[in-house]
Amino acid sequence: MSASPAHVPASDRLAKPDTANDLVAAVWPASADREDDGIVRIGGVPVTELKERFGTPLYVLDETEVRARARRTRAAFDAAAAEHGTTAEVYYAGKAFLSTEVVRWVTQEGLAVDVSTGGELAVALAAGTDPVRIGFHGNNKSTAEISRAVEVGVGSIVIDSDAEIARVAEAAAARGIVQSVRLRVNSGVHAETHDFLATAHEDQKFGFPLARAVEVVGRIRELPSLRFDGLHCHIGSQIFGVAGFRESAARLVEVHAQLLSGGPVPVLNLGGGFGIAYTSADDPTPIEELADGIVGAVAGECAERGIALPSLAVEPGRSIVGPAGVTLYEVGTVKPVQATDELRRLYVSVDGGMSDNARPALYGAQYSARVVSRASDAEPALARVVGKHCESGDIVVEAEYLPGDVAPGDLLAVPATGAYCFSLASNYNYIPRPPVVAVAEGSARVIVRGESIDDLLARDAGISSTEGTE
Template sequence: MRAHEAGALHADGYGAAPHWLPYPNDVMELLPQLWSKGVTRGDDGVLAVAGVPVTQIAEEFGTAAYVLDEDDFRSRARAFVEDFTRPFVAVCGGADVYYAGKAFLCTAVARWVMEEGLCLDVCSGGELAVAQRVGFPGERIGLHGNNKSVAEIRQALEHGVGRIVVDSLEEIERVATVARELGVVAPVMVRVTVGVEAHTHEFIATAHEDQKFGFSLAGGAAMEAVEAILAQGDALDLRGLHSHIGSQIFDVSGFEIAARRLVGLHVEVAERHGVHMPEMDLGGGYGIAYTSEHDPMTPAHLGADMAAVCDRELRALDGGTGEAPRPRISIEPGRAIVGPSTLTLYEVGTVKQVQVTHDAVRAYVSVDGGMSDNVRTALYGADYSCTLASRASEAAPAVTRVVGKHCESGDIVVMDEFLPADVGPGDLIAVPGTGAYCRSLSSQYNHTPRPPVIAVRDGRARVIVRRETIEDILALDVDE
């Protein structure tokens, strides 16, 4: 949004909408890329998810609520498995797809991930416990994190996880010590900071040097980690190298550089130590459409492009002769599976008109949720879209900001969107693309109970994470 140095009221004729947000021909239109495949709008204007009207969901389960389209989730999961396995067969025998537990995880989702043939990336003992509860095979689990406790390492090794991605020299010693105590060999990968900064927000670009994750290629830290693992003897099994260049990424150019640098280290390890590591993880963090300005790649397009990148770079292993064994590639789609599968349903409480320039007004629509159920807008300026979900409207489009109920001026859910000018108290607002990092990052700010997660499939809605209650919150208090 254009700004005047003396403040918005002094700006001249730009209006309240940002330049990327087009004036809609039909303010009730649903842009397909923003919504799960099961979302439709009836003649009465009411949104439905997998055949269930959101008005029914609100009446039965209340608002705010996360509404997850199960078939959409499963189809996206299958697409990543199929569209990466197919092109990677000729490259390295196939590819493994790791679902990001940190994006959103509960027992139902862990079961879906398991059933659809994905692997699972967990970052804590709590996330691992969810996987254990549903019997997720240990060999298909990877444990991540930059400060794993001894208890978490022991929990992972006892469950037989397929990889522990190590992040410091202290952790290498810690994993080896626990492995010896348990009498097992710990499979480990080295998280490598490859020096590629994804074109994304600074807080979620994770491969440049000045940040907490990984061993840097610069200065030899990554090779030092490899040698520290090899020095532990039979306690550790060096499975390979891991890289992650960021999140909300819309092209594969950064992965090409990352792959080239990982392959270079892979070759160096083989030449110096005679070790041919059997795995290589290129991370992922593929982007999704949060607003009309986003144009994400399909899994098929991503799979084909990533396979071409890997095939090209892996030729460096043996000069293109095909004689050296190639590591099996794994990727991590991140939010791209669960993000688009979910919308958050709110009820409008108040509406006020705010003069933002001398000729422009913005409607502030307050809903019964906010930064406690979606902190991403406040945390790093994430953009979202929204729509009127509970009725039809022929009112003109109005520039709107959807805000929460919390005692913070930064409590914003949707920064800029056009909604019908007659939106008022009691209406339902749906915000798409909230499956990733919304429930996971949710809080009890202002002692607000967290919303439920409602899964919808084949015309039936059911609770997979129940609504938190005030009693749940008070149960943690100790007053003696």
């Protein structure tokens, strides 16, 4: 397989631009624009106002963008399913970004919610989500988490291991109910993505080998407190194109057809992992093309075997919330570095880093950046945006052309940070996690409060509650 765009070295991706002011439309929220004063506005709110009101680092989430992407995704799969005479359910994958406000946005736009821990379940419930529209997966759900999921009446629990069959059955029997379950299987399709993001190959922690599906489903069907609802598969994340989904569909439908001889198989869940643009080099597949390709592939496989097309489910997260997010930083230092005899670049240090965006350190994720508090006529200069942590790998943007006059005090923004940045945030080096601010139609409000150093010290049991923190 060829390398995905995420694996292309930054030095090969970048071409020196005429100006370092332009905002690449595919990477930024649709509402982001640079006004005549040079200041970028997101959701109609100037970034300078956001800095003044909320400080930096700051996660900024465009509510209008999230809602529009949720609606567009739902419409795409509804239309594709209807064309083939079936229905589709879109679950928002909460692991990408979860807060009560975001859950309300996506459920109001018609999406169900996918969770994988008791904490994520608690957030979805606190947002007022109908439990029937919650799916619960994960490779090591505790008995307490399973019990809670059964108690509140989640719509489906994804069975990920042999041990979970008995655990879910016992929890359901104890409450005198029949719990709908799905079986997570590995189709063996290797998505074109980073190894850490590929989740359907055989040598990994999730699910069952496809060859065991008939046997395991037979065991589930023997238990009166369980109702088998269908197969579940997820081939990876940040995937471009439909080829992997087509191949996975072919393998899943073959097993789906075998399972029909033992009873109904109402749903086939093909997971998510739809890619987005992080840089101008990325060319994500439009959601309508993905929906048509995925549903069409399943329909074709079913027709070939002479079986009815089941209801379909997908679980996008990144493609809903990722492009709606921008992280705002303040530049602290700028250091020219002669990297090699031929390569000179600026090291631009910002007031955040791997604590608010772990993805570059985890798997070399690429991002872009812009100075957003002013426009500049300076010659673009090759730069590396780095954080303030005590790690040489604390890189926010590996390579980007920024104005050659970038200076301390400038506001710098990194787009496409709505997914897996807040979710993976930490307190490394005792740095408080930033707040999350939603913007829409010229207004801004906090939807997740940030932390202070006092908050971090309050957790330290070695500090007396009567002592000050000065």
